[in-house]
Amino acid sequence: MPGFLKATNEWFRIYKIPAGKPENQFAFNGEAKNKSFALTIIKQANTQWQQLIKGQSKTEGINCDNTTVSGSPGYLEQDVAQKEIENSAQIGNAAPIDAEVDKWYYPKL
Template structure:
């Protein structure tokens, strides 16, 4: 038994910059699951709010999550560290990633992905990076290398992804979500740097250089 947060390596292939992704939510589903930071071995658990299961509503024309959704292991968005570009603090989670391949993944599956870019989603005043990547075994993987190639080979996909994140909380009575950089997806080099910085913060956490329990968070390491 291993922790999907701490025990799965960040990189599947360091030379090629291929990362591991832990699938939390398969495409087209709506129940919210996440790596549980507080429990021993950090299992993938239901995302609860006031002891109620959380779901994403269907916002026409979208149905559930548009992609396989998950996390990059051995990364952590430090809630006590203000990002110099977004000017907001981290959201106390592993980095999120949306995987845009054709196959509907299974929860708990570990995919090897190449990174194409990243969007800075601001969630209730916190930076919540959304990496975009593709399974290296997907038929489109050989054609997708960066955000521009996603726009070329998957027209409308970037715009619909941004739109989904903007509106998905409105049915729950909340306002439209906002983004840094006016919602622009940054390139893969920027995304690799985001991952590198989050990995450094995770290392500090796991080695005790940063406490794993404060008044802001409580993480089982």
């Protein structure tokens, strides 16, 4: 699809303008990066997540309780996690949604 990447970048750059917000700014002067770059970033993010969930990085203010990474400091057996859920605050009625959230804007191209 020739031009699709450029059109996508353009849309993310200007889509907030009709609501009175400034144009979005992007790293790398708005240039798209290649597959190799993307895979490197994904690998780095996964490594950081692994370190976080295994207690190998700072977790101040971050709850790392989980039921999927056995051996991690925050690992909970399924029955313990279920009890935590049952003892937590009950979900109440949703707050009304402000009409501003439901506005649609169409930029002039």
